[in-house]
Amino acid sequence: MEVVIAAPDVLARLAAEAIEQLLRGRPDTVLGLATGSSPLAVYDELVRRHLEDGLSFAEASAYNLDEYVGLPADHPQRYRNVIEHDFTGRVDFAPGAVHGPDGLAEDLPAACVAYEAEMAAAGGVDLQIMGIGTDGHIAFNEPGSSLASRTRIKTLTDQTRADNARFFDGDVKQVPQHCLTQGLGTVMEARHIVLVATGRAKADAVHQLVEGPVSAMWPATILQHHPHVSVLIDNAAASRLQLADYFRSTYAAKPDWQGL
Template sequence: MVVRVFHTATALANTLAADVARALRSNPRLVLGLPAGRTPIPLYDELARLHRAGRADFRRARAFNLDEFVGVTAKHAGSYRAFMRRHFFDRINVPKARVDAPRGGARDVERECARYERAIARAGGIDLQILGLGLNGHVGFNEPASALIARTHRARLSLKTRRANAPLFGDRVSAVPREAISVGMATILEARRVVLIATGESKAAAVHQLVEGPVTTRLPASLLQLHPRAEIWIDRDAASRLRGARAAALRRLRRSRRGRSRGRRAAARARGSR
């Protein structure tokens, strides 16, 4: 499992967006698995900018949303489908027919889960799955448990997760659905490449457990340790609780930034003295 530490969340997002753009040029039919949430918004902003600049073409790509709230239709402003339209899909040239998401308003949720799993399989699986990281270590809506459901499934949401999603529902936790549809961990692990992104000090504890702790269903993200091409992209705040070699790498990152800052100040003083 590769861990990459960036100075800032912006640097992380810009680097990953450039990576996705390169992947699209190499494989225009790239199949993407995409998360909602606050963390990937800078990534979607940069991908939209690259598209406007003619450097990212999504016409032949496919996209699968990672999850959705049960009982919430696509027209609901708090739905993840609406979130992804606002922040990404309406800003790029991906055809609507090439974007899929769990239908939270489906009458038969189990049948919808099976449909979504088949849709991913018919697309040939996910080429690049991007993930966020919950405060309790969940990915998608795969919550900590004694056992995890492998495939797309109906998930019960923890109170912590519902609180984190309250801004989508007028900051009222009581309005956040108690259940969701989520792509399962086995489906995620079948993606050809997985990139998990985490930023901010609030994610530091979960990052520490993910990177340096054991594989356990009590921290679903830790299962990424089993993936041959899993990458953990974090900013220095999210990396602040790492130890050992990775902590040393973080210290070098901080020293290099201080060195560049001193160099810029020295250059400015030199120009001012001319």
């Protein structure tokens, strides 16, 4: 696990550079995408590179981490619509190249199995962008989730619904109680995971992720067992790290040729 502490704009450039290197080397890269506020600067930087530098996503495909259950197909907070608004609709993904769990399926367990099979048939995710919740969840794997879990239906905690109420006019009652989410075992199969977290509100979760014991109470801690994780955080999110100075010095001494 590599921890990089820097200003948010620097973090966005680092994540975008890792994705660009993948796409330049293999245009049919499979990306994993996350919604929420954490990845937005990364997406904006990728859009800039697409418009100004010709970075193309035309042969790439993408898989979303999760989806609310029951939101109408045209609801602005349905994650397929959110990711199109925030990123995929602003670049040149081919029609049908962006996928997500089907939160409107009649048979939700079958839809989860089908989504797992679809990702496997695509060769798996090359690089997964994600954020982290204030309670340590990644995707919608809430505290108590099995560390070996696969894509499935989950009930959202009150904390997560309260955190997400800002996307629903501040009304927590409008936030769905259920979602479909890639499991922790599923997420761990991505070849490279880039986790972005900024702000003091994420400091406790980041501390547990990086320095705490691996525990289902802090689901993101499973990433300690992944062979290639980049944790990109600003000073506020790093404020509880005991090893913050060490992480700063190791990144400062990193060879120029070595990317994330």
